[in-house]
Amino acid sequence: MSDEKKNASAKSPSELELLARLKTKLPVDDSVIVGAGDDCAVIDAGIPGKWQLHKTDAVVEGIHFTRDTDPKKVGRKAIARALSDIAAMAGTPRWATISLGLPDSFTGELVDMIYEGITSFAKLKDVAIVGGETVSTPERLVISVTVIGEVERDKCVLRSGAKSGDGIWVTGEMGGSISGHHLDFLPRLEEARWLAANFLPTAMIDLSDGLAGDLGHLLDEANAGAELLEAALPIRRDARILARESNAAKPPLIAALTDGEDYELCFTLSPGNAVKMLDEFRQAFPETLISCIGKVINEPGLKIKQKDGIKEFAARGFVHFQ
């Protein structure tokens, strides 16, 4: 077993294919407004005026954190990841259940610290922890978190709905998350609810697998493409530092597009709303960076406008010059 944190974000093509095939076979009924495949499931649970949001997510030692990671931060990350998915629907998280897989080496102190990380973050976001199971996973720690949230029926933002001409926006910065952001990020719950309440983005997703892939989901749903401006991409300083320190590291642009674990919002917005939204957002959230990074275009694919021309960014991560 390796204690190195692996790239936690990337899903292989065969994995994506497998999940896509499975999705089509899952039993659903009329109560399921949106099933597996969006950031959360959207459920009509019989709550007047509201949909319920259901999300499950797991983190695994050696993949999402290492044995050396502060257990409080591990617990915090486990719940914050699921909250980021609730944010992506502009929802409010309400209740969480925790399934803790403990390695043979566990101590009571370890469990206490993990739970302290989970519960202190849950308290901060007014989430009740309503169930906590433990099970033995001898080789490594596994934390599976399920969060149930809710959203006003007319304020729920899905991955589908982006339109050609819409601006593409992101909160925060992208890339180099492995240097620390992946343990310290703040799910953009308040920002997302504010956006939905005031400007209703046409589509939204949280950036967990990397901007290129996650934006790709929005574009696939819309059968559209995007043109991004390299100069507008908010690349995290950590990505630049990593690139400077090692020739083996990704160039910062590629890191921003593919590193993952940014846990920021990516949303599309009618261009007519852009200036007003930007102005009011900055007043409402002076500490949250927000950037328009490009626009939705009819032609599928992801294009990056650079100083020396437009490049096409392919699904496998290669940039081809046009």
Next chain:
Amino acid sequence: MSDEKKNASAKSPSELELLARLKTKLPVDDSVIVGAGDDCAVIDAGIPGKWQLHKTDAVVEGIHFTRDTDPKKVGRKAIARALSDIAAMAGTPRWATISLGLPDSFTGELVDMIYEGITSFAKLKDVAIVGGETVSTPERLVISVTVIGEVERDKCVLRSGAKSGDGIWVTGEMGGSISGHHLDFLPRLEEARWLAANFLPTAMIDLSDGLAGDLGHLLDEANAGAELLEAALPIRRDARILARESNAAKPPLIAALTDGEDYELCFTLSPGNAVKMLDEFRQAFPETLISCIGKVINEPGLKIKQKDGIKEFAARGFVHFQ
């Protein structure tokens, strides 16, 4: 890593203590009618006339099943266990999310078969599968299932509520589950709802950790004890066969009290309702065994009435003659 299925039911005293300590620290709010500690959490989600039930549960290769176990049965077990907890509250399961930890050796076929086991059982019980994540757990398969259910507010049966003099009842049989029952059991959803609708048990639990321990939870909540009749205990034939085949195996009575993974209902009922309930239950569920195995008494502890006298069954599993 061992491929032997270990005793999946028993929790060590230190584990129970740890969980009890954690439980007291979990953040809750007014919406949490019953938090961690019952079979499910009971939540006021704003659904008129109903509570919502939240349950998470995980199964792990080498503990709840082996690498040789039919993957369809593994998937079936993973969801059926959580449904058994919904049954213990007399609830109806509605939506499930699945978190699948895949070992390095996984194949698409394995995943398909696990999901076939999950989805076919979900369909049978009208449960929608609304989310399915996968993650890498290199050494062994882990399946974490969260089920959200619902129950009429006046028909929800908790672990607390047993009264001295109540009869103690169980569905089905106990012991020797490892011979196969743990993969084939039927969560007693219909029986539990029928009981709640017609006779409202004073307390109910599902038998997952063994009758002695699980009944112990009902008794602890009531600050009471129980006197069971050995002759009335429905001991599974498998427990007798295991005892006959190996001197190392538990005697059948001890197996019935401690093996776990029975996934049957254990409930308490006012003695005045006993005859009517038994008569009507047998008509309603001719294929489900139901037994009155003893009664709740004031004095704490678990007593077993045998031919040669009354024995006290201690928490650690030893039987002391009185």
